[in-house]
Amino acid sequence: MLNVVAWTRLEPWRVARARTDRDETVIVKWTGPHVDGRHSEAWRLCTEVAALRFLSEDLGADLAPRVLAEDLGVGLAPRVPAEDRPGGRIVLEELPGGRIVLEDLAPRIALDGLLRRDGADAHLERLTAAARARGELGALTAGRAEPYYRRRAALGPVDAEADRLGRVARLRAEGVPQAEVLGAPVTGAVEHELASALEVLADPGPFLVLSNGDPEANNVLVHADGPPDARLIDFEFAGFTHALHDAVCLYVPGPAWMSVGTPAAAAQREPADAYRRALAAGVPEAEDERRYGTALAAACVAFALARLWRLSVLDARPAGDDSRAQLVAVLEAAARTAEAWRALPRLAGWCRRLADALRRRWPDADVDLAAPAPYTPRRS
Incomplete structure (x- = not known):
């Protein structure tokens, strides 16, 4: 079991750096209002997941962070590719709702x-x-x-x-x-x-x-x-x-x-x-x-x-x-x-x-x- 045990919000964005019980860090993003009101919160989150998975999984590119898990609030279960997290999963229940977990690109x-x-x-x-x-x-x-x-x-x-x-x-x-x-x-x-x-x-x-x-x-x-x-x-x-x-x-x-x-x-x-x-x-x-x-x-x-x-x-x-x-x-x-x-x-x-x-x-x-x-x- 891979649990998120601590996280710190990165102001002013809806983003946090979280630490797992394996002493690894990940980035958590969650939904919220945006000054550009053309699209819903769910639309934006689905778009980010689709684009990042398209780049890393379909094209094999490392130009952007990988998606490690997601809970899009549309009936999709969080998932983590087995090759990335053998035998483990990220527990999201205590984090703000409608969220994705991303690879941490620090120290960039x-x-x-x-x-x-x-x-x-x-x-x-x-x-x-x-x-x-x-x-x-x-x-x-x-x-x-x-x-x-x-x-x-x-x-x-x-x-x-x-x-x-x-x-x-x-x-x-x-x-x-x-x-x-x-x-x-x-x-x-x-x-x-x-x-x-x-x-x-x-x-x-x-x-x-x-x-x-x-x-x-x-x-x-x-x-x-x-x-x-x-x-x-x-x-x-x-x-x-x-x-x-x-x-x-x-x-x-x-x-x-x-x-x-x-x-x-x-x-x-x-x-x-x-x-x-x-x-x-x-x-x-x-x-x-x-x-x-x-x-x-x-x-x-x-x-x-x-x-x-x-x-x-x-x-x-x-x-x-x-x-x-x-x-x-x-x-x-x-x-x-x-x-x-x-x-x-x-x-x-x-x-x-x-x-x-x-x-x-x-x-x-x-x-x-x-x-x-x-x-x-x-x-x-």
Whole structure:
């Protein structure tokens, strides 16, 4: 019998590190509300289990933690593969309900904590390893959507089309209307180019790969010293989508950051180049400069415009709140990326017009956004 005898919650997440009676540590995750309300708690837990088991059991990959046991609250008994836990089982009854038990990847720690503590220059090797791991995930899973969705459907309903079109749908529903509020409606040549860009993302072709749904630095674990040996975590929103969505965070700052560097900065190209090389090992089309650049620009613009949903929220924030300048930075970084790849010029110009409109709307956000070092944290 393998019993969990002690566990410590890892704030602020619904995660705990537990110790068994064999003096082994495991990670326990349980369900709870999420700021992204598109999916139920049960849906997210089933998705994480399906994605992690797909990677480790179906593909033999070690890019993410293994699932050791699960209690999904849908009539499935917790189970542990015999080869992993001979003669034993994990007892979950005293842990919060609706939960999974995962391999503990310690002593790896979250990459974002290292970046906040030391800055990007000190961790370029780890940033590069994280980007490479994302690219490897895409290369490994390209062309394998059907077996993944068979596994996922066995745990409950899933919509593969919604996974593929998620960011495109959010842009249409939230970004485009807010652009009109800012006085930059989608018309004429911009409208035509936007439709073309969204078509690229909606029909990925060979670029259809598995993503964990949130490729930011907080969802990558690395060793703080020595070889990074990166692992990807948090697959609650996993699904097959266009691979270049996972590259956006290398060019455009996500919610936690004011800057992630620019394509013109030589050192910052290392992570981006590592991602592309790793992806190309399974998706040779990634070596096509024009095709890759267009898809990357489309993904960056889609991410930036989808973030416009926050307009009314940020209007209510006090002057000087970092979130306002951060939204400007996101739009300008998307435009800069498209320009660097000589792709989607009208959308790049549209993003710049939207950023200028925000600078006028919020004079406190009309600041020099070239000043923050890469991976400068957003303060609020």
